[in-house]
Amino acid sequence: MSCTENCGIDALRVYHESFFDDFFAAFPDIQIEIVQQVAEGDRVVSYIISHGKHSGSFYGIAPTGRSISTSVIRIDRVQDGKIAEHWSVSDAAGLMQQLQS
Template sequence: MTGKSPSEAAKAVIRRNTEEVQGGGNFAVFDELFADDFVDHTPQPGRTPDKAGARELYEVLRAAFPDFHAEIHWQIADGDRVTTYKTYHGTHLGEFFGVAPTGRKIQFETVDVMRVRDGQIAEHWGVANLFSLMQQLGAEPIN
């Protein structure tokens, strides 16, 4: 066997997004990897559930945490869907969700599922521990 299985190829697309786009800020690769009709089924607050909303979130994260990167703990693929468990790391050097830069090192976990179609990310479902992140930044809880 010489080629990658569809599941392995899908995992490689997601890993490339995690490493080159999220971790490296390479938005030319973002444009290559995300389908024009991308749908985010769990968009973050204030973001649209489309490709533009995902790009905006990535840009906000890179601006707030210039050294933003992920440690992938594991990935499991089932056909065209890839589940990834990872921990994001960074240093808070820019405004984030209304919180002024603190200079603090942060980390938070996420689990997400991305569907890959024809070598591009077409859909996303995810859960991020943003409560932990906001606590690390010293944000006041909402009552």
């Protein structure tokens, strides 16, 4: 399988910019808290919780005015002072449940 478009770092950048534009538009008052952060060798692990009010459309869900809380654990590999690799796990299902309850 070869990749001719929408691949690599540029595709990843476009995806993240689009997601975060939508996320911050839907939750303009979002507060992001780094609860824990551990660094060892070239890895940094962060446990992050975000709180905000659903004030804009998000994945087709009209604003509900509900307060939400969502979490993510991310692992970054740092090389030459920059993030060279990134992995994350987020509670997307829990966020969607909060918006639809």
